[in-house]
Amino acid sequence: MKNDYVPNSTADRFLRGETLSVDEYEEILNLMAAPEFAQEVTELAVKLRKKYFGKKVYVRGLIEFTNYCRNDCYYCGIRRGNRHAVRYRMNEEEILSCARQGYELGYRTFVLQGGEDPWFSTDKIASLVEKIKMTYPDCALTLSVGEHDKETYRLWKEAGADRYLLRHETAKEEHYRMLHPSSMSLAHRKNCLYWLKELGYQVGAGFMVGSPGQTRRNLAADLRFLKELEPEMIGIGPFIPHHDTCFARHEAGTVSQTLQLLSVLRVMFPQVLLPATTALGTLDPLGREKGLQVGANVVMPNLSPTDQRKKYDLYDNKICVGDDAAKCQDCLALRIKNAGYEMVSARGDHPGFA
Ligand code: SF4
Numbered sequence: 208m209k210n211d212y213v214p215n216s217t218a219d220r221f222l223r224g225e226t227l228s229v230d231e232y233e234e235i236l237n238l239m240a241a242p243e244f245a246q247e248v249t250e251l252a253v254k255l256r257k258k259y260f261g262k263k264v265y266v267r268g269l270i271e272f273t274n275y276c277r278n279d280c281y282y283c284g285i286r287r288g289n290r291h292a293v294r295y296r297m298n299e300e301e302i303l304s305c306a307r308q309g310y311e312l313g314y315r316t317f318v319l320q321g322g323e324d325p326w327f328s329t330d331k332i333a334s335l336v337e338k339i340k341m342t343y344p345d346c347a348l349t350l351s352v353g354e355h356d357k358e359t360y361r362l363w364k365e366a367g368a369d370r371y372l373l374r375h376e377t378a379k380e381e382h383y384r385m386l387h388p389s390s391m392s393l394a395h396r397k398n399c400l401y402w403l404k405e406l407g408y409q410v411g412a413g414f415m416v417g418s419p420g421q422t423r424r425n426l427a428a429d430l431r432f433l434k435e436l437e438p439e440m441i442g443i444g445p446f447i448p449h450h451d452t453c454f455a456r457h458e459a460g461t462v463s464q465t466l467q468l469l470s471v472l473r474v475m476f477p478q479v480l481l482p483a484t485t486a487l488g489t490l491d492p493l494g495r496e497k498g499l500q501v502g503a504n505v506v507m508p509n510l511s512p513t514d515q516r517k518k519y520d521l522y523d524n525k526i527c528v529g530d531d532a533a534k535c536q537d538c539l540a541l542r543i544k545n546a547g548y549e550m551v552s553a554r555g556d557h558p559g560f561a
Pocket residue numbers: 276277278279280283284285286287321322323353
């Protein structure tokens with residue numbers, strides 16, 4: 208690990224926003240161990256965030272509508288094989304009621320998030336999208352319901368979906384295999400992301416920081432993959448183990464590395480939408496505020512009913528499962544204000560789409 212920072216051409220090119228090779232991104236991640244360089248990156252990230260977004264923080268109202276999933280990702284608390292997970296599905300009226308409440312609170316983006324639940328067929332999801340978009344034409348609708356075929360994504364886009372979140376989790380095959388069963392494929396996941404881009408969605412990718420088996424080399428490959436994909440949103444948060452998974456005893460990712468990577472991403476993608484995640488707030492009571500202060504510009508409060516929120520149990524000790532939506536809104540607004548930023552009621556599209 209290098210601790211001395213000597214300005215060099217790779218560092219200069221990175222700070223100028225140039226696309227680097229995997230080797231060079233690895234060099235940048237090594238350089239982040241030097242406080243002087245890390246400081247320079249953070250300062251630039253803050254400057255870029257200010258240039259493109261001022262003090263604005265966009266809010267996404269998260270509706271976790273089903274915790275059934277056909278997949279078995281090894282790290283996930285709601286994976287198919289977890290017999291202890293208490294399953295639920297919201298009905299249409301419950302989902303629409305969450306959107307209504309979110310709209311009244313001033314949210315102008317809804318995120319419909321769930322496991323890959325075959326009960327919610329392509330048509331059912333398309334119908335939900337249509338109903339929400341017809342009722343709230345001034346809002347953006349994001350889907351986060353996993354891997355599907357291109358035609359399905361096309362139908363949902365035609366129904367009115369604006370954005371799609373699908374974290375790639377890792378860009379390296381051997382790392383992907385450590386985290387997922389053989390029934391899943393990194394190539395398919397990447398294809399999904401490219402299809403979504405082709406279809407005109409604003410696309411969100413991302414990864415867990417400190418996931419089992421992750422190396423700096425893997426992270427460098429993630430950065431390079433993101434440069435190739437050019438997503439409009441990037442979600443990263445620390446890995447947090449779930450007690451009912453094979454990684455129950457694996458240590459969690461760190462807040463400090465997540466914050467460093469948020470700054471790195473802001474420098475690489477000055478206009479990207481970058482959430483300060485709930486996972487960050489789970490590991491550190493001020494984690495989301497710290498995220499905003501190093502380059503993040505989005506928060507995602509939960510609109511789901513509190514009794515169901517607890518069951519969307521991706522990892523242990525997840526915060527914000529007890530307060531109703533209005534309380535969450537008040538709490539987050541205060542946190543954002545205390546961090547020196549301003550929660551805004553707006554769709555918050557990527558500037559390239561506005
Ligand atoms: S991470 Fe997503 S796709 Fe994988 S098991 Fe969990 S909910 Fe399903």
